[in-house]
Amino acid sequence: MQRFLFWVFGIVFFVVYLKILQFIYDKFIPWTIFTDVLSLFIIIIVILPITAVSAQWFIRAVRTAK
Numbered sequence: 001m002q003r004f005l006f007w008v009f010g011i012v013f014f015v016v017y018l019k020i021l022q023f024i025y026d027k028f029i030p031w032t033i034f035t036d037v038l039s040l041f042i043i044i045i046v047i048l049p050i051t052a053v054s055a056q057w058f059i060r061a062v063r064t065a066k
Contacts (some may be wrong), residue, residue, distance in 0.1 A: 002059065010053040017047045 021042065029035055 005059055008050050008057050009058050013054045013058075014047065014051045017051060018043070021047065 021039065025031070025035065025039060
């Protein structure tokens with residue numbers, strides 16, 4: 001059950017972080033091939049680990065709040 005919740009919350013956090021990145025890019029950065037590659041690296045290097053950590057911390061916080 002914990003693995004299932006981890007994946008569900010991981011997907012939710014990933015979508016939220018991706019929407020934040022998309023908002024920042026749409027607002028401040030013009031789209032070019034370089035920014036496309038840069039955003040791919042940001043997704044791989046930054047967003048995926050932050051998603052895993054956020055999901056784990058959220059599950060831990062819910063579990064300790066009981």
